[in-house]
Amino acid sequence: MEDPTQARGEAAASTNTGVLIVHGADRAGIVAAVTRVLAAHGANIVSLDQYTDDPGGGAFFQRTVFHMNEFFAMRPSLEASLEAELTTLGLQWRLVDRSQPKRVAILTSTSDHCLLDLLWRHRRGEIPMTVPMVISNHTNVAEDVRSFGIPFIHVPSQGPDKSDAESEIVKLLSGNVDAVVLARYMQILSPAFLGDVAVPVINIHHSFLPAFIGAGPYRKAKERGVKLIGATAHYVTEELDEGPIIEQDVVRVTHADSAAGLQRKGAYVEREVLSRAVLAHCEDRVIRNGRETIVFS
Amino acid sequence: MEDPTQARGEAAASTNTGVLIVHGADRAGIVAAVTRVLAAHGANIVSLDQYTDDPGGGAFFQRTVFHMNEFFAMRPSLEASLEAELTTLGLQWRLVDRSQPKRVAILTSTSDHCLLDLLWRHRRGEIPMTVPMVISNHTNVAEDVRSFGIPFIHVPSQGPDKSDAESEIVKLLSGNVDAVVLARYMQILSPAFLGDVAVPVINIHHSFLPAFIGAGPYRKAKERGVKLIGATAHYVTEELDEGPIIEQDVVRVTHADSAAGLQRKGAYVEREVLSRAVLAHCEDRVIRNGRETIVFS
Amino acid sequence: MEDPTQARGEAAASTNTGVLIVHGADRAGIVAAVTRVLAAHGANIVSLDQYTDDPGGGAFFQRTVFHMNEFFAMRPSLEASLEAELTTLGLQWRLVDRSQPKRVAILTSTSDHCLLDLLWRHRRGEIPMTVPMVISNHTNVAEDVRSFGIPFIHVPSQGPDKSDAESEIVKLLSGNVDAVVLARYMQILSPAFLGDVAVPVINIHHSFLPAFIGAGPYRKAKERGVKLIGATAHYVTEELDEGPIIEQDVVRVTHADSAAGLQRKGAYVEREVLSRAVLAHCEDRVIRNGRETIVFS
Amino acid sequence: MEDPTQARGEAAASTNTGVLIVHGADRAGIVAAVTRVLAAHGANIVSLDQYTDDPGGGAFFQRTVFHMNEFFAMRPSLEASLEAELTTLGLQWRLVDRSQPKRVAILTSTSDHCLLDLLWRHRRGEIPMTVPMVISNHTNVAEDVRSFGIPFIHVPSQGPDKSDAESEIVKLLSGNVDAVVLARYMQILSPAFLGDVAVPVINIHHSFLPAFIGAGPYRKAKERGVKLIGATAHYVTEELDEGPIIEQDVVRVTHADSAAGLQRKGAYVEREVLSRAVLAHCEDRVIRNGRETIVFS
Incomplete structure (x- = not known):
């Protein structure tokens, strides 16, 4: 068992703490410039x-966590200098205030293992997020969700046309969330939905991608x-499982x-x-780079 | 992540299915004798x-899972032949009827991670057990436990003398359970308690024993x-952590x-x-052999 | 790191020790019959x-290791009874005499990591095999191989037509080996070759199959x-990587x-x-079952 | 299997590449100062x-790998500015020129598994080191070592008084090496030896320390x-296994x-x-911090 993406010593939510993500074309002096401003x-x-995918002229990525007295008051001046x-x-x-947890909606269907694990970790204060709502196309997890003090909303999704269900979900999410997590949500989302939701969507696929793409892994x-069997968490794009x-x-x-038995064992990996x-997303440790991610530990 | 002790294809509880555990001094012909009777x-x-710790004359251990029509009716005759x-x-x-799940009481204190994982796997039907009660010296997990439909009983344990609390727990458990699980129960149990309870007691220690024995691992x-940090599940004996x-x-x-951070990461291993x-205990896959266990996969 | 297929207490080669593999359609009483004869x-x-893929009437597999005084002399009588x-x-x-190690030829190209690991474990006496020859389409590993006291034979393989090279290899192997190991041998073998060689051929593929089938994983x-990156050892069939x-x-x-860097890290997994x-093959712990294998630990 | 300390994209030895290690009491502005000079x-x-063990005033550690044209010529000026x-x-x-591999002597006894793995990786160019000599108190590995083109020196170590042997080893090493690796060297080194050798000494202990300290783990x-069984690589100090x-x-x-069997399986972990x-040491990714190490990935 290993856990490379779990939070280190960082508190789940901290006042006067900022995270600065910088990326772009590499050149000499970026780290110096950033740290000078800070x-x-x-x-x-x-x-x-810090990471450079090619020292001879590739892409540059930097994540800096810093402590600053009166961060809230200092922020406009800091942003102007960074700009x-x-x-x-x-x-x-982009600059993130660690005192503001991310607002994360969870979509699920009937399986409870991923959903409950997120809600347990959330209740223990281990993930810097709030969960404004859980949406499901089924109702069996409603009572569990509400026992955590979190709103549960049932949005049925029947028949071949999912556009009504998607519209209703978009309406619920719009402006209210910073990310969406698909915790074994067994509906394929349309490109239009992804565009309308306009925040990162994270999915769990129950195989070691790219092995066993699609249904029934x-x-x-x-x-x-x-x-060996595996599980893969990834950002959702228009291409299924890609x-x-x-x-x-x-x-x-x-x-x-x-x-x-594989399904039972797989659930714990999922x-x-x-x-x-x-957790890694909510701590701003993930930067997208085309088809890849940079995940700072 | 690996999971060598998890159930394979075996259903959590099965009718007309028996488990026969045999052990003793090794000699030629035991497997033949057992399988002939079956x-x-x-x-x-x-x-x-089957396992023999020394082919030249050591101890012999065998676990056999079998299907038998009308097992309940056949059992007396089978037992007579085995005898x-x-x-x-x-x-x-010893012969176990797999249609009878083990009755397992859980003792806990304030931490919920081990407790909730057990109750949730139990609800999913993954462990062949019933949980007649959860006992805690604190009350913070009461509501969670009851939401699983399981009785929660508060037995406070204050001051240096734990004998009253232990007596009360023994009274609750006597005759009602086949095993006791200490899911982060932060009280040291007396030898008298272990003797009175008279069923196997399983503890989780939050270190890779024998490293970091005792408090504060x-x-x-x-x-x-x-x-690396670790966790160890073991049967409780009079010698602490041994x-x-x-x-x-x-x-x-x-x-x-x-x-x-170690404590947070460690909780998921625990x-x-x-x-x-x-799970291994409830499936009768563990046989004690002095300070060691045989755990058949 | 885990190692489920490594030999347990079994000595690499043992006198008076036999391995009996039995498989076929499941029915009640097989284990009893086998153990009675033994x-x-x-x-x-x-x-x-022992393993049954479906207790309600599937396929049955059993591997039994036993000690028998005068095994060599007793063998004909035992075989007659088993028959x-x-x-x-x-x-x-099939009945195997553990005092007879398997004869295993190794085919390789330029990479030495898999080859050297096999030769070194062989020298330590950890794998019950002899290595009558190493064949390569290159010469860079010749000196290393010979330093282990093992014949090295160079069979070049240039141009699109591999039939001459394959014929030469078949001539070298015929009657001399019980298995062939492809230790990063970078030539695709023809169905004719597999038929002519007529012993199991084991390959290492440098990915977690079925992800990244083919070249350049x-x-x-x-x-x-x-x-995560992985490696897969499999029996070679006419379908590449299947x-x-x-x-x-x-x-x-x-x-x-x-x-x-992936290639460097991957080499140690390979x-x-x-x-x-x-090791598992040479200890007769692997039984083929269609596209799957049963690997007894 | 995981490998967090293995080199990433860094070439084993690179021209015009430097590594700068900085540590001391934490205060605002260190990263900015270092990167400004660079x-x-x-x-x-x-x-x-970069790592700070306590943002509120602890110890600060930074490792920076950089590329600099004409590094050799620029070095004096850079050092003056850093000072x-x-x-x-x-x-x-401290400033390290990555074009200069570390000179590493290996001490061993009769076991070859750790020794050969180091020599294989060295020959493949995976570790930025040279191996000026292998010293053993036995002779069985002499031929293997010399087949790698590396001098083998036999320094017997018999009887209770090891001072002569230690003196001879010190004489061989003095001024010739930057580090010493004990690859299953089964002699306990005296504090005087460690002082005289005056370079870091790395040992492999065949248990998951602190479990099973001492002999016979x-x-x-x-x-x-x-x-689970384990292995631990650590810097040698005057306190055995600490x-x-x-x-x-x-x-x-x-x-x-x-x-x-444990010993056989353990050898591969060792x-x-x-x-x-x-590898981590030779890439200057390890910084000692009292009883702990900082190991940058």
Whole structure:
């Protein structure tokens, strides 16, 4: 068991703590420029991770966590300086206030393992997020969700035309969330939905992608006789099961595991992988880079 | 992540299915004798695991899962034959009816991660057990427990003298349970208690035993600078943290993990290790052998 | 790191020790029949593994390791009894004398990591095999191979027509080997070759099959942005990369690993996975079952 | 299997590439100061890792890999600037030229698994080191070592007084090596030896420290009935088995593994753990911090 994407010493939500993400074309002096601006505003750097995919002229990525007294008051001045310095260097950046947890809606169907694991970790204060609502096309998890003090909303999804259900979900989410997590939501979302929702959508796929793309991965794994099964958390894109991977893990199986046994074992990998991915996203440790992700530990 | 102790294809509770455990001094012909008796009663062997710790004359252990039509009715006759055959060979044996789940009481304190994982796996029907009660020396988990439809009983444990609390717990458990699970129960149980309870007691220790025996293992692990932390599920004996180990696992950590971070990461290993150990115990896959256990997969 | 296929207490080569493999359609009484025959010949069972893929009438597999005084002398009589008993039950069986190690030829190209790991484990006496020859279409590993006291034979393989090279290899192997291991042999073998060689051929594929079938798996893994890379050891069949899987494992990677870095990390998984698979095969712990394998631990 | 300490994209030895290690009491502005100096000398930062053990005033650690044209020529000027800037801030620093591999002597006894794994990886160019000599108190590995083109020196170590042997080893090493690796060297080194050698000494202990300190760890592990065994690479200090840990890993075992089986399985963990630790050390990714190490990935 390993857990490379889990939070380190960082508190789930911290006052006077900022996260600065910078990326763009690499060139000499970026780290110096960023840290100079931060130092000029009295920031103390708590951690700095930096990555260049090709030192000879590739893409540059930096995540800096810093502590700054009166961060809320200092923020406009800091942003102005970052704009001045980093725009000159042709870089993109965003600044996050760690005292503001992300608002994350969870969509689910009938399975409860990923959903409950997220809600448990959330209740323990381990993930810097709030959960404004859980939406499901079924009702069996309603009571569980409400026992956590979280609104449960039933949006049925029957028949071949999903546009009404999607419209209703978009209406519920619009302006209210910073991210959407599909915790075993067994409906394929349309490109229009992804466009309308306009926030990152994280999915858990119950196989070690790109093996066993599509439906029935445990059955396919059983037929192929694999010795490990896995799960993959990824950002959802218009191409099914092809979005950038955030986290993966596997569990050992044997010939003695039936397809149902694979599904049972797989559920524990799914919940771990999804929870780690959501944690990494909410701590702003994931940067998308085309089909790949940079996940700073 | 690996999961060697998880149930394979075996259903959580099955009618007309028996488990026969045999152990004793090894000699030629034991497997033949056992399987001959089973065959004579029309049993079909579903799985058979056998282990001899020294082929030249050590101890012999065998677990056989079999299907038998009208098992309930056939049982007296089967038992008589086993007694006749196996007593001659100087062997010990016990026969378990898989349609009867084990009755398991859970003792806990304030932490919910191990408790909730057990209750949730139980609700999913993954562990062949019933949970007649959860007992805690605190009350914070009461509502969660009751939401699973399971009785919660508060037995406070204050002051240096724990004998009243232990007496009350013994009274609650006597005759009502087949095993007791300590799901992060933060009280040391007396030898008298273990004797009075008279069923196996399973504990989860939050370190990779025998490293960091005693209190504060995560703090000690941080001070020692280890690169992996672990958890250990074991049967409780009179010697603290020295009972036979059922299951262990670890998770990777780094210098960047604070002691609190180790505790957070460790919690997910603890729940996995304890749940796997309880599953193995309830499926009669664990045989105690002095300070060791045989755990058939 | 885990190692489910590694030998347990079994010595690499043992006198008076036999392995009996039985498989066929399941029915009640097979284990009893097999063990009765063994007991009648004075065998002491060292370990017995049994598996039925469907207790309601599927396929049955059993591997029994036993100790028998004067095994060499007793063998004809034992075989006659097995034939009489097991043929009646419609079962297939084979009997292996553990004092006779398997003769295994290794084919390789330029990479040395899998080859050296096999030769070194062989020298330590950990795998019950002899290595009568190493064949390569290159010469760079010749000196290493010969330093282990093993013949090295160079069979060049240039141009599109591989039939001459294959014929030469078949001539070298015919009658001299019980198995062939492809230790990163970078030539695709023809169906004719597989037919002519007529012994099991084990290959190591440098990906977690069925992900990244075909050439360049590390490059593909980098492009897809996976978080784990793997290796797969499998029996070679006429369909490329589709043969029954014997063993798999993975290693964690990050965005910071280049394609060359993946290849470097992957090499250590490849050697482990191949060596474990060869060990399992040489200990007769692998039974083919269509596209799957039964691998007894 | 996981491998967090293995080199990422970094080439084993690179021209015009430097590594700068800085550590000391934390204060605002250190990263800015360091990167400003580097930028002023035209460096392009390839990777930067930073860690503060307590943002409210703890210890600060930074490792920066950079590319600089004409690094050899620029080095004196860069060092002068670093001295001026960093001394003011009360920091310690060291600058490493990645074109200069570390000179690493290996001490061993009779076991070859750790030794050969290091020599194989070295020959493949995976570890930025040279191996000027292998010293052993036995002679059985001499031929293997010399087949790699590396000098083998036999220094016997008999009787209770090891001072002569230690003196001879010190004489061989003095001025010739930057680090010493104990690849299963079964002699306890005296404090005087460690002082005289005056370079870091890395040892592999065949248990998951702090479990099973001292001799016979596999036998102790068998007696305790653990379900995982491990290995630990650490810097050697005057206190036996108590030096700062660089890397650890484990492998799963069962009741069926004999003590000899544990040793066999353990050997594969030992070689992996030691090789990873030596790699991390040679890439200057390890910083000692009292009893702990910072190991940047």
